[in-house]
Amino acid sequence: MLQRAINGFLKFSEFKNALFFDRSIVDLYGYSLLIKNNFNQGLKNAINSYRYNSIVALFPPWQEIYCNDHERKQDFQEAIATYKAIKAGYRVCGYTILEVPKDTIVKRAHFIIDN
Helix, strand or coil, X not given: CHHHHHHHHHHHCCCCCCCCCCCCHHHHHHHHHHCCCCCCHHHHXXXXXXXXXXXXXXXXXXXXXXXXXCCCCCCXXXXXXXXXXXXXXXXXXXXXXXXXXXXXXXXXXXXXXXX
16 A cells, blocks of 8 residues: 555656645555554655645545445444544644535535635
8 A cells, every 4th residue: 555655646746736635645654543553664754755735635524424335334433533543643744634624515625725
């Protein structure tokens, strides 16, 4: 997963226009917190070497719209735990969290763009 995240970072870092990443290398640190896995040196090096914008838009779990499908297998309580771990990971790694409000898609998009 780490190598794939690094490859994605390198591939898209060449773009000069605004770019949004759905996931990042830092998410892997959050996942390691969630499963209480060791934070290895390779992951630490990658987090320090491949830096994203200092402000990260984070979408909190939203029970009213939450559903499971072939990609999302977690129940809602696991989604909350994952969110908390990823949020903690970004903070530890020096990023500023911009929590996106629960609102319409259009308003959420404008919130991100405006911030």
